[in-house]
């Protein structure tokens with residue numbers, strides 16, 4: 001295994017070339033800058049640019065993280081969907097404090113978002129659920145995300161049952177599926193530099209408006 005450890009120790013990072021980041025010419029809203037950066041990621045063919053890490057905390061204050069899909073962004077916040085029965089769903093019931101992290105290595109960009117995740121209303125959750133593919137809906141209808149699975153065949157049986165169920169009841173909706181909005185209070189944009197002179201710009205929500213500050217790298 002030593003050769004694998006050598007590979008870890010000798011792996012290179014932040015090689016560039018990277019796009020420029022004009023920190024003096026940034027918009028007043030972090031949502032707008034996020035959309036600008038997402039467009040750049042998209043133009044560079046970043047693989048799964050909408051995959052992000054969501055961090056939550058459990059009832060004892062211990063952090064937890066996992067990758068999720070970003071469903072949308074607007075001036076209200078960043079949206080993701082998941083099962084309210086899942087580990088993260090339970091954690092969010094106790095504390096809504098979360099962070100989101102995007103890292104697009106090819107362009108050396110990281111975005112860090114801190115805020116609160118709030119469950120959307122029932123109508124919105126139903127709409128989001130019905131927009132999902134059939135297998136994804138069938139899995140959600142099983143309703144056991146993150147609980148212990150005794151054997152893999154239990155999952156296959158439950159999935160097959162729910163797929164048949166959807167044949168008869170195509171509009172059935174899972175009660176435990178929810179779209180959440182992350183309302184941010186801090187958003188940091190981090191741009192790598194090949195000479196290690198990284199740029200950091202952070203937005204802070206003060207009352208109803210955002211202020212921007214540079215940070216030391």
Ligand SMILES: Cc1cc2nc3c(=O)[nH]c(=O)nc-3n(C[C@H](O)[C@H](O)[C@H](O)COP(=O)(O)O)c2cc1C
Pocket residue numbers: 048051064065066067068069070080081082083086087088089145146
């Ligand atoms: C690229 C990618 C996208 C994912 N998207 C979602 C998603 O949108 N919603 C979701 O519930 N899980 C998604 N997952 C699975 C989660 O990472 C995680 O395994 C699951 O939500 C259970 O997390 P929990 O036990 O912390 O609740 C995704 C995983 C990957 C790797």
